[in-house]
Amino acid sequence: MSATKGYAVHSATDTLNPFDFDRREVGPHDVQFEILFCGVCHSDIHQVRNEWGNSIYPMVPGHEIVGRVTAVGDHVKKFKTGDLAGVGCLVDSCRECDNCQKGLEQFCRQGATGTYNAEDKKHGGLTYGGYSNQIVVDENYVVKVSEKLDLAAVAPLLCAGITTYSPLKHWKVGPGHKVAVVGLGGLGHMAVKFAAAFGADVTVLSTSPEKEVDAAALGAHHFALTKDPEQLQGLASKFDFIVDTVSAPHDYNMYLSMLNTDGVMICVGVPPTPMEVLGFNLLGGRRSIAGSAIGGLPETQEMLDYCAEHNIVSDIELIDMNYIDAAYERMLKGDVKYRFVIDMATL
Ligand code: NAP
Ligand code: ZN
Ligand code: ZN
Numbered sequence: 001m002s003a004t005k006g007y008a009v010h011s012a013t014d015t016l017n018p019f020d021f022d023r024r025e026v027g028p029h030d031v032q033f034e035i036l037f038c039g040v041c042h043s044d045i046h047q048v049r050n051e052w053g054n055s056i057y058p059m060v061p062g063h064e065i066v067g068r069v070t071a072v073g074d075h076v077k078k079f080k081t082g083d084l085a086g087v088g089c090l091v092d093s094c095r096e097c098d099n100c101q102k103g104l105e106q107f108c109r110q111g112a113t114g115t116y117n118a119e120d121k122k123h124g125g126l127t128y129g130g131y132s133n134q135i136v137v138d139e140n141y142v143v144k145v146s147e148k149l150d151l152a153a154v155a156p157l158l159c160a161g162i163t164t165y166s167p168l169k170h171w172k173v174g175p176g177h178k179v180a181v182v183g184l185g186g187l188g189h190m191a192v193k194f195a196a197a198f199g200a201d202v203t204v205l206s207t208s209p210e211k212e213v214d215a216a217a218l219g220a221h222h223f224a225l226t227k228d229p230e231q232l233q234g235l236a237s238k239f240d241f242i243v244d245t246v247s248a249p250h251d252y253n254m255y256l257s258m259l260n261t262d263g264v265m266i267c268v269g270v271p272p273t274p275m276e277v278l279g280f281n282l283l284g285g286r287r288s289i290a291g292s293a294i295g296g297l298p299e300t301q302e303m304l305d306y307c308a309e310h311n312i313v314s315d316i317e318l319i320d321m322n323y324i325d326a327a328y329e330r331m332l333k334g335d336v337k338y339r340f341v342i343d344m345a346t347l
Contacts, residue, residue, distance in 0.1 A: 001025060002032070005347055006132030007321055008058040012050035016131070016324045019058060023136045024123050028073040031142045033085045038130035039064025039156035039314070040340040041186060042247040043089075043270070045328050047117050051272040056117055062130025063089040063115040064158040066151055067344075076139045084145035086304065088158035089294050091115050091127055091137045103298035105141075131321070133347050143301045146308035153313035156186060156339040157304060159294060160314060164191035164243065165303040166295035167266045168198060173241055175199035180235075180242045181220070182255055184211045185331070186314070187245035187268055189338035192218045193312055195243070203239070205255070208334050218315070218338075226254070237261070237285060245269045256281035256289070264288045314339045320346035 001022035008019035026032045044061035046052050065087040069079050079085060093100050093108035100108050113121060116129030145154055164187055173179055179200040181191045188204070195202045196219030203222040204215040212223045224231040235258045242255050246269040256265055256277065267275070267289060277289065295303065307313065315338045319327055327340040 002134065002136070004128075004132050004134055006060040006128060007324060007347070008060045008128075008131075009048050010058050012048070012055060016048070019060060021060070021128055023134060026071045026073050026136055028075040029138050029140070030073045030136050031069055031076055031079045031085060031139045032071040032134060032136045033067040033069045034134050035065055035067040035130055035132060035344045037066050037152040037155040037344060038062040038342045039159065039186070040324070040327055040331070040342065041159050042331060043159070045331060046247070046270065046272065048328075052270070054117070056119070056126055059117050060128035060131050061116055062132070062342075063087070064155045064160070065115070065130035065135060066145055066155045066158070067135075070134065072139070078139050078144065079142065084147060084151065086143045086145045086154070086158050087115060087130070087135060087137050087141065088143070088162060088300055089115055090297075091141050092120070092122060095140070103296040105296045106294050131324070131342065133344055141297060143297065143304055145304060148308050149311070149313050152318055152341050152343070153316050154304070154307070155341050156190070156314035156316065157307055158300070160186040160190045160339060161307065162295040162300045162303050163187055163268050163292070164245075165194050165306070166299055167243065167268065167290075167292035168194050169299070170292065171241060171264060171266065173198050173200050177201065177240045178203070178238060178260070180205050180239045180255070180258065181245065182242060183245040183247070183269065184208065184215060184338065185245060185247070185334065185336050186339040189218050189315060191243045191245060192220050196220065197310055197312060214337065239263055241266060243268060247271060249273045252276070252289070253278050253281050256287055259285060259287045261285045262287070264290055267291050316341045318343050322346070
């Protein structure tokens with residue numbers, strides 16, 4: 001066992017506080033790395049506060065993890081000491097089911113093992129995430145990270161990046177498509193960057209007027225403030241795809257009416273309450289609502305390689321570990337530009 005420092009909560013109403021625990025010994029297929037940076041995802045808040053009803057405590061959140069390898073097991077092929085490495089939302093899966101075989105480990109029939117807030121089926125105990133100084137993960141669930149990019153700004157690619165890259169690729173979004181991104185936060189700003197990089201015409205639909213300038217800088221071609229009815233005029237039946245990244249309960253019907261014939265609303269945000277959808281908003285124009293969850297390991301590596309090639313990273317605000325509760329409060333107000341990343345040197 002190796003002694004590990006982290007930050008944890010012990011209940012849904014707790015603040016994050018220092019927490020010491022042990023990681024397992026490095027097994028033959030394991031990679032151990034020092035965590036240098038960890039992004040702060042809104043899913044961390046949902047789970048810390050048990051908003052999805054599935055939380056297990058103590059909980060060490062964090063699933064946008066990057067760092068430098070400190071030890072590898074005897075059978076590890078992909079990594080050596082000193083390499084950069086990343087871990088996203090998954091640290092294990094059955095590896096045998098049809099989805100695992102297809103590289104869709106996030107849809108493992110046995111249930112993939114989350115990086116935190118999960119029982120570790122193989123080693124026992126709970127998994128603890130990236131708000132910590134080191135991690136031990138089977139190499140199959142560790143991705144390679146380029147030395148070319150700013151490492152702190154790479155961290156959010158491990159969740160916000162792959163969660164937006166994957167559906168845009170799945171639906172083959174590209175030139176000629178009109179895409180709207182709802183919510184300009186961690187996921188939203190990456191959706192804008194990828195959709196623009198893939199050649200789509202991108203509109204940001206936001207509740208925050210001050211984000212208009214940033215939306216353009218991130219690559220969006222248009223912006224509409226959804227609280228202002230005048231700015232919504234002309235958006236009826238306009239978009240081929242809408243990527244909804246909103247973390248809080250909101251009205252889906254308004255956005256559905258903005259989809260063109262055969263348009264798809266791709267929901268990646270997971271508000272704590274079910275969505276209410278008026279059937280007529282789907283019938284008219286044969287519209288669809290779809291969901292998408294992170295991405296499998298091969299696609300996560302593909303996304304990181306794409307980002308290294310096209311110089312794409314997240315726009316971040318680097319924070320100290322003890323700022324985390326304040327960061328959560330700011331995210332809940334939509335005040336994030338556009339991902340908080342924890343500098344683990346401050347742990
Ligand atoms: P975030 O950084 O906090 O951004 C969410 C954005 O949604 C806010 O910045 C805000 O943008 C908008 N928003 C917030 N409250 C709103 C409201 N009441 N009405 C309308 N818009 C509102 O969150 P995130 O980290 O991007 O995560 C977003 C959601 O995706 C969360 O529910 C998270 O759990 C989920 N998620 C899903 C996956 C997956 O695999 N599908 C992966 C990661 C995260 P504006 O200021 O522009 O309005
Ligand atoms: Zn996440
Ligand atoms: Zn499986």
